[in-house]
Amino acid sequence: MQPPEARPGWLLDEVASAGRENLDAGHAARYDAIEDAAAGDEVALCVGLGLTSDSTVVEIGPGTGQFTLAVAPLCARVVAADVSPVMLDVLRAKVDRAQGRVDLVQAGFLTYEHEGRPADFVYSRYALHHLPDFWKAIALARIHQMLRPGGVFRLWDITYSFDPAEIEERIESWCSTLEATVVDGWSRGDIEEHVRDEHSTFTWLLEPIIQRSGFSIEDAEYSADGIFAKYVLRRL
Numbered sequence: 001m002q003p004p005e006a007r008p009g010w011l012l013d014e015v016a017s018a019g020r021e022n023l024d025a026g027h028a029a030r031y032d033a034i035e036d037a038a039a040g041d042e043v044a045l046c047v048g049l050g051l052t053s054d055s056t057v058v059e060i061g062p063g064t065g066q067f068t069l070a071v072a073p074l075c076a077r078v079v080a081a082d083v084s085p086v087m088l089d090v091l092r093a094k095v096d097r098a099q100g101r102v103d104l105v106q107a108g109f110l111t112y113e114h115e116g117r118p119a120d121f122v123y124s125r126y127a128l129h130h131l132p133d134f135w136k137a138i139a140l141a142r143i144h145q146m147l148r149p150g151g152v153f154r155l156w157d158i159t160y161s162f163d164p165a166e167i168e169e170r171i172e173s174w175c176s177t178l179e180a181t182v183v184d185g186w187s188r189g190d191i192e193e194h195v196r197d198e199h200s201t202f203t204w205l206l207e208p209i210i211q212r213s214g215f216s217i218e219d220a221e222y223s224a225d226g227i228f229a230k231y232v233l234r235r236l
């Protein structure tokens with residue numbers, strides 16, 4: 001990652017916007033115990049979409065690397081790019097035992113410079129919402145550039161598919177799925193912080209950005225509560 005002084009003054013500071021908890025070593029150490037990223041199912045989906053032992057995969061925002069480590073044995077190379085030093089430390093400690101080629105990079109959506117063969121797959125789960133919508137558009141354009149034509153971007157994020165008029169009902173009912181005080185796990189406060197301080201957006205705002213960035217939306221799956229969206233995006 002370029003040192004801050006080498007970056008233009010107008011560029012978003014991706015570390016500062018990475019989310020308080022993602023910069024906390026204690027949270028990174030506990031992460032795998034509190035979050036199951038469904039990596040096996042996600043890898044199977046990628047295989048169904050054409051991932052082979054020849055594929056190059058880039059994961060942006062891998063955190064502790066659940067998907068990265070699951071996909072590594074099935075492809076030629078995975079690059080895991082995250083802005084959080086503490087998340088990368090946890091992932092680095094696992095990489096020695098990993099099968100396959102895993103390259104770790106401290107960089108983000110706005111700063112990762114892809115080298116080598118163009119990516120066949122880009123993967124990102126629960127990370128894009130750290131960028132405001134203007135920067136999401138820049139991130140999507142950069143992902144488009146790192147993928148080969150016909151390559152796939154699998155995006156899974158907290159993205160709202162409800163109408164703004166429903167905010168109170170939808171967000172309150174999401175918040176009420178968790179206890180106020182939790183020792184080892186997600187709490188109501190974590191959801192409140194997410195909604196208040198991070199940049200999850202509406203599906204109907206994100207989707208035109210996706211299309212404008214040169215992707216076709218091959219599949220869009222919205223959770224019944226309107227909080228989560230999973231996309232299969234194909235680079236045109």
Ligand SMILES: C[S@@+](CC[C@H](N)C(=O)[O-])C[C@H]1O[C@@H](n2cnc3c(N)ncnc32)[C@H](O)[C@@H]1O
Nearest residue numbers: 014018022037061062063084108109125127130
């Ligand atoms: C909630 S964790 C998700 C980790 C993993 N993808 C998963 O699904 O379990 C979000 C991750 O995104 C990373 N992140 C936040 N902003 C980022 C950015 N601009 N570029 C790359 N990674 C970022 C955080 O450091 C953190 O590791």
